[in-house]
Amino acid sequence: VYPKVSILDPQYTYSVPKNQTAAGVADIMSHAFEKYFTRVRTAYIQDRVGEAMLKTCIHYGPIAYNEPENYEARANLMWAACLAIDGVTWRGNEVMSTCHIIEHQLSAYYDVTHGVGLAILTPRWMKYILNEHTVYKFVEYGVNVWGIDAKKDSFEIANEAIKKTEELFESMNIPSTLREIGIGEEKLEIMARKGSKGLQNAFWPLDEKDVLEILKMCL
Template sequence: MENFTFSHPTRIHFGRGEENHVGDRIRRRGGTRVLIHYGGTSAVKSGLIYRVTRSLERAGLATFPLGGVLPNPRSGHVRNGIELCRKENIDFILAVGGGSVIDSAKAIALGAAYTGDFWDFFDGKAIPTTVLPVASVLTIAAAGSEVSPVTVITREDGMLKRHYSSERIRPVFAVMNPELTITVPPYQTASGATDMMAHVIERYFTNTTGVELTDRLCEAVMLTIRTEVPRVLKDPGNYDARANLMWAGAIAHNDICGVGREQDWASHALEHELSGLYDCAHGAGLAVILPAWMEYVMQHDIARFAQFAVRVWGCDMNFAHPETTARAGIDAFRAFLRQIGMPTSFADIRAREEDIPTLIDKLHLGHNTLGAFVKLDRNDCENIYRLACRQTTAP
């Protein structure tokens, strides 16, 4: 196990009705003028924005709404939010929505306190010295952005999807009421769960040894996702299943499963170019990339893939031929993705093999490679994209 420092300053308020107390919680943290950032009309039609606004106003806070966040949030809308924050002297941002809304709020928080262009942070040209505080009311179990220090934004110029990480943008608190996820459509529910699974997988496949505890934590989260997603799809109103998924999303990405171990993140980088170019759901793109990545790198550590197969997917261990077990685990994972309605090939997300050179050119290859479990060069990345093209489409 490697040395590590772990801190999780985000305060979680979990359960029914917790969104009705956001006003007092923001006021106690010094907020007075609050940007309410959200996505489409569903948060308005459901009455959630009204309840949140009423809570803020009861606490004596001024409110400034800004909706319209799209999936794969755009830099242009972030700039609109930064302009509004500066104009209205906003001192606190409340994100009401899922990962895209929270990511957009984090980027606004970066830019509102900075004199230059917020994209400087993504280009590595600036380091934040101060940001506006961000909190969230979560409406979908998925990205884990409510507890993470990461934001992912798509720059319209070139449709480049990039991430930025800083402890300064980790939300100060997160409201997590599973009831708010009950109306999430099945495809978005499954896509969110795939994103959670990917967050664990990026940590699980590691070259670090002596990490049995975090291996078991990773496996527990993956087993929970495997169990609860079919339950939720069959019975959308199942509160306990929704609650377990929502909590799994936070545990998957607050890094408790990743401490003391090398992490990979190649699959996320490969997927970002898919959703940047085709505007597919992030989880859907990951469902296409992850099995292809697994097939490509499996030989690097057959034992770890066999462990994944046995502990997570219940495959029988073939001690004479562990590679058979490893492949069975990948097949079981792909079957699960299809079972919950996820795409598993380029064709399923209307991606085209002839676009692979464009995807490769857009990849951000730090030190000319991606990932850590297996360091992938441009040729490796192209091979993984081509494997994803040739995977059997979902039935």
């Protein structure tokens, strides 16, 4: 359900607990990633808007985490959250919510905060799909969002960008493995089976075996 109009007051988010603030930042970034890592190479404006959302989360996420009543941080994150889900970057683009689809299985079988599951999954998904066919997008992400030197080797840029993403989540004390949140190997196969449906058309296609490997990487 999408509202026709929404009136947003960042002050109402002052009381959001630190762990939920961090999880929210990871969720915003995940929505941005899912319209950024696509096979469409002509959505220039959409990609630049997506990068602005990601840079906003990177800059203001830790500030809001450490200063819950920082109006500037809360306001910019609230605006980023709106843009990430209101369809602006969907138009003329693809949408494949890969990490969301997989994470919904974690939340279905375990009591997992959605954003925490996404923060654990996202860097592993990135590492798993990084190859000679996808590296160009990671280079864009690394150079345009993280400011990594464009003269570096493409895979060096990509891996550095992924590492920085992990470090951002860690800086807000988000768990980095499934075991930290009480998830072992018991239900990985059923989650992989259910969480792989529809991912054949993703930025990098995934099947049940691929999703299982990603989940194992998260342990």
